[in-house]
Amino acid sequence: MSPSTRNQVFIKMLETLSRDYLQGKEEVLRLSAIALLSGGHILIEDLPGLGKTTVALTLAAITGLSFGRVQCTSDLLPSDITGLSVFNRDEGHFTFQPGPIFNNIVLLDEINRAMPRTQSAMLEAMEERRVTVEGVTHHLPGPFMVFATQNPSDQSGTFPLPESQLDRFLICTDIGYPPRVLERGIIAGGGIRERISEMTPLVTQDDIMTARRDVHSVYLSDKVLDYIHALIIATRSDELIQTGLSTRAGINLAQAARASAFLAGRDYVAPDDVKNSAAAVCAHRLVMRGGEMSASERGIVLRTIIDRIPLPLV
Amino acid sequence: MVSIRFIAAIMTYAIGLCGILPLFPWLTTVPRLVLAVGLLAGLWQDSRKSWPLKSWMQNSVIVPVFLYYAVQFSRANPIQPVVSLLAIMLAVRLAGEKTVRHSLQIHVLALFCLASSSLFDLSPMFLLYLGLMLFLVAIALILLAFQSHENTMLLSRAELRKVLLAGCLMPLLSLPLLLFFFPVLPRTQLPLWNFLSSPAVRTSGYSDKVEPGVQPSVGESRALAFRAEMARQQQQQLYWRGSVFNRMQENRWVRVEGIPSEQPVSGGDSINQLIYPEPSVSRVLIALDRPAEIRLIRLKRSPDGVFEYTGPLGRRLNYQARSVTSGTAPASGLLNRRFYLNLPEGIPPRITKLAGEIGRLGKNDLERLTLLETHFRNGNYRYSMSGLPTGERALEQFIFDGKQGHCEFFASAFAVLLRGAGVPCRLVGGYVGGDYNQLGGYYLVSEDMAHVWVEAFIEGRGWLRIDPSSFATNAGEVWNPEKSRSLMLRVRLTLDYLNYQWNRTVIVYDFEQQFEFVRRAGKRLHGIDPAGIISSWPYPVTIFLLGVLLYLIRNTTLFRRREERILRRFLRRIASEFGIDAGQGRLGLFEIAGLVGNERVGEFAAIYSGAVYRDRRLTDREYRRLQQILREGFVVKASVQ
Incomplete structure (x- = not known):
């Protein structure tokens, strides 16, 4: 396949997603794909209930990538994300238990609810693509992409991300309300969460890695x-x-x-x-x-x- | 961004080449070498942007060169030293730094070089170079104006385009002015060149009557009478015939009507002349004696061979004349002798007596004529413009006492005596002599050459021209052709040549002649032999230069490229078909394609962007396809599909 035709799988992926699962969200899907292909992270800033999480879930499902989810709260600790070493009594030493960040696609829900300490730990992982726990550096898996969401209206008890950290997100976008007809259809059809588990991946991990090289050239x-x-x-x-x-x-x-x-x-x-x-x-x-x-x-x-x-x- | 110095320098080199190339084949080896070296030195220094050759060095080089060629200059070899000096001066300037001042000097020198190349050969290529130079100089002058304002000025492409456009427009806009100055203004009878020299109407010299004895002396006027374009003749034959005075009334000779008819017999060698008379109040047309034919409209010819112009006076005109210069005008048939023997009452007795004597001694008219001639030759008469007898008896005084007078006295006296002796005769007024202008190939006749002589009718031979003034003892001095070969005359002739050319080529030039000239030029252009062009090296060089110019036009950013052109067309098309104003880079091509949702727009965007954003030029195939898309339009095709 030549570089000009290798994009076809992604086109097909986006078409399938926007047609069958996420009607009216073409733009956010396209931006997600851009982030995925250029190795960046995406921050979705919008009100709850507009499908931020669903977008991340479907993207993970259709690419066949592993998915990890962190629901941020003010008492969330860095180790809750990165994982920690646990003493294994049978073997008599500590073994590292990887946290949810050791996935290809990581959803950080309501990232502005986490404490700055936790935020910076996550952002370090995003930037460096590795995690250092107790002096041991662990590399994050191949395609790695963070899907962060935040709720702009909810101001109490939040820690807004500082500019320096916002800068680390390749893309920041909102989703917006779907058009009237589509919204009615979505309401009528109900949520798609159940169908996500039945999705067959259209894109492989190899496709993504090749495409990343193509994008680079x-x-x-x-x-x-x-x-x-x-x-x-x-x-x-x-x-x-x-x-x-x-x-x-x-x-x-x-x-x-x-x-x-x-x-x-x-x-x-x-x-x-x-x-x-x-x-x-x-x-x-x-x-x-x-x-x-x-x-x-x-x-x-x-x-x-x-x-x-x-x-x-x- | 382009440096204005750079562009101005390119222009200056181009102008220099325009001057050098046509002249180069005619130069000797040394100036050729100097030119080549100078050009290369200039290019080398300009490319390095440092000028070790200082201005004072160049100037001091020119001085000995100038002296050398000044010594070489002579009348036999006037052109080569001047041209060589011009070429070397140009070379020296080209070798130096191109300051505004030096650039202007290069322009002038190049123009001179081009002009001097026309001394060697005036080919159609000269016009090409001249036209090219006209445009280049116009552009260069604008650029230099900027450069003199700010030496390090940078011009953006759009600004440069404006400058170039203005530079090209200037010569074009001046075309109407050219039309005004050259074909229109000269037609207004204003004597442009002439304002320095003589008044338009003569006050002395040739007149319509011969009246000796009115003034004690006659002033000479060097005012121009006419010019006659013709081959050089013997000086003795230069009698320019004007009017004929056939009746003596009291003391003066006049011309009366009722001239008896004659049957002139034409024959003998004839000489053609083209005469350019100065405007005057006289209607008489002058031609070499004796005119057989004058070609001009509104012409009146008298039987005695006087031609008069009946059109409006005061205009510049020119006419062709054919003359027979044998000195005798054969006439057949009988002559009205009474008309030409008429004498007024009151001729002094002394004159009647002398005439009667001659009439008796001579057996026939020819002998009487010879007798009178002998009388004049031996009578110790002197030709003089002063100390003239005056009064009623002036003629008598001249013949018997003073024996000193000018042509009018000689001719009048001779004619009176001849008529008294019974030989039919008449006075002829005109001019004698003339300065031949080698440069222009014409005779210059001034008013001081006005003359009167006598024509006597001899049975069987016709009218004989007799110039009584030539019987004067000092005739040799007066008519010495060497008398006027002075420097002043040469200068006068040269100046007159310019005047003559002005009159000839500008003022009396009619449309027919102009048309003929253009036609001839066109013929010459047709007649160019292609093989000859290739074998002569300036042509390949010119073609090469034009090629380079074309390449530059197509490939530099100075001029609009085809990508730019086709994009413009595309945007116009989009605006007209979809009403989308995407000018000035407001919308990207794919954005437009997405907006209109038209496949062909998308195709255009893909082909065009594929070249432009890959930093390459459109290939010819792509360009043709884009043109095709634009030609067929977007909407039309869409509806077909």
Whole structure:
């Protein structure tokens, strides 16, 4: 299979998911796939009951990847996530019991409820892709992706993620209410949790690893690079924004754009790829002037900046 | 971004080449070598962006070169030293740093070089180089204006395009002005070149009557009378015939109507002339004696061979004349002798007596003529413009006492005596002599050459031209053709040549001639032998340069590439078919394709982006496919599907 046809399995995967399981959630599925293909993590910020968890579950099920789930609370300890060594009386020594993070896809539900200590332990694992417990470093499995969710309206007893840690999520997005017709259908059909266990994987782990290499070799022209850079620079001088995008944001934007191009069946990045993933990749990293803004509000600010920068068409 | 210095330097080199290439084949070895070395040195220094050759070094090199060629210059070899000096000066300037000042000097020198190449050969390629230079200089001047403002200025591609466009437009816009200055303005009878020289209407010289004895002296006027374009003739034959005075009334000779008819017999060698008279109040048309034919519309010909123009006066005109210069005008048949023997009352007795004597001594008209001629030759008459007899008896005084006078006295006296002796005769007014202008191939005749002589009718031979003034004892001095070979005359002739060319090529040039000229030029262009072009090396060089230029046009970012062109067309098409304004990079191509949901738009986006965002040019096949998509349109095709 050539690189241009290897994206077909992912296209099929996304189609199946959005048709049979998660109607009206094409965008969040596409962004999830982008995160999966470029080796990043995704933060879904929305109200409860809109299918954040379901998205993570179905993605894990359809890719046949192992799935771990952590429900964050304020008394959650780092070892609850990473695992800990337990004394084995039969063998007479400590054995390491891996925590839920030792899975391919890890759902961190309501991440802003965890204590900063726990958050930073998780984020270290996300960044380094390894966990150090009691002096022993354990590597995390092959494709590793964190699916974090947080509830923006629920402010009491939460520890909002600091900017530096938000920066580690490749993508931050919301889900939004489904359209009227689809919502009615979903209500009529009931939840899909039961059907998830019956799903047959469409994508193998090998597919994902090959695709990641393909995404990495997608051609990024100087013109598009200039465009990305112009975008980052523009955020740094905007009057609504206190702190603009970091260099890491630029790296991530290029990664996401490559993955987006791959999903579109191209081996080169078009400015469109940058444009359609920029909001999801960048908005949550902006530090705004004059108080907090939700991710979607930042998205609006970012889109006005994007609209100001002409796409390199020649 | 492009440095303005860089572009200006390229332009300067191109202009330099435009001047060098047409001249190069005609140069001697040394200037050729210097040119080549200078050009290479300039290119080398410009590429290194350091100029070890300082301006003062160059200037000091030029001085000995100038002196050397100044010594070489001579009348026999006027062109080569000048051209060599020009070429070397250009080479030296090209070798140095291209400051604004030096660039301008290069432009001027290159223009001179190109102009001087026309001294050797005026081929159609000259026009090509000239046109090219016109455009290049216009663009370069704009660029230099920027450069002089800020030496390190950078221009973006859009700005550069604007500059280039303006530079190309300027020569084009000047075309109407050109049309005004060259074909239109000269047609307005304004004497443009002439404003320095003589007044348009003569005050002295040739006149419509011969009246000796009015003034004690006559001032000479060097004002131009006419020019005659013709082959060089013997000086003695240069009698320019104007009017004929056939009746003496009191003391003056006038022309009266009722001229008896003659039957002139044409024959003998004829000379063709093209005459350009200066505007005057006289209607008489001058031609070499004796004019057999003058070609001009509104012409009136009298039986005695006087041609008059009946059209409006004061206009510049020119005409063709054919003359027979034997000095005799054969006429057959009988002549109205009474008309040409008429004398007024009150001729002084002394004159009547002398005439009667001659009439008696001579057996026939020819002998009487010879007798009178002998009388004049032996009479110790002097030609003079001053100390002239005046008053009613001036003629008598001239013949018997003073014996000093100008042509009018000589001719009048001769004619009176001849008529008194019974020989039919008449006075002819015109000009004698003329300065031949080798440069232009024409005779220059001025008002001081106005002259009067006599024509006598001899039975069986016709009208004989007799110039009584030539019987004067000092005739040799007066008509010495060497008298005027002075430097002043040469200068005058050269200046007159310019004036003449102006009149000839600009003022009296009619449309027919212009058309003929254009037709001839076209013929010459048709007649270019392709083999000849290839064998002469400037042509391949030119073609090569044009090729390079074409390559640059197609491949540099200076000019719009085809990707840019086709994208423009695509966006226009999108705007017209789907009403989506995607200009100025507001929407990506795939975004547009997603918005309109049209397969063909998607195909266009994929092909186009596949080239552009892979950082390569569109292949010809892709380009053709894109053009096809655009030609067929998006919606139409979609509906077919």
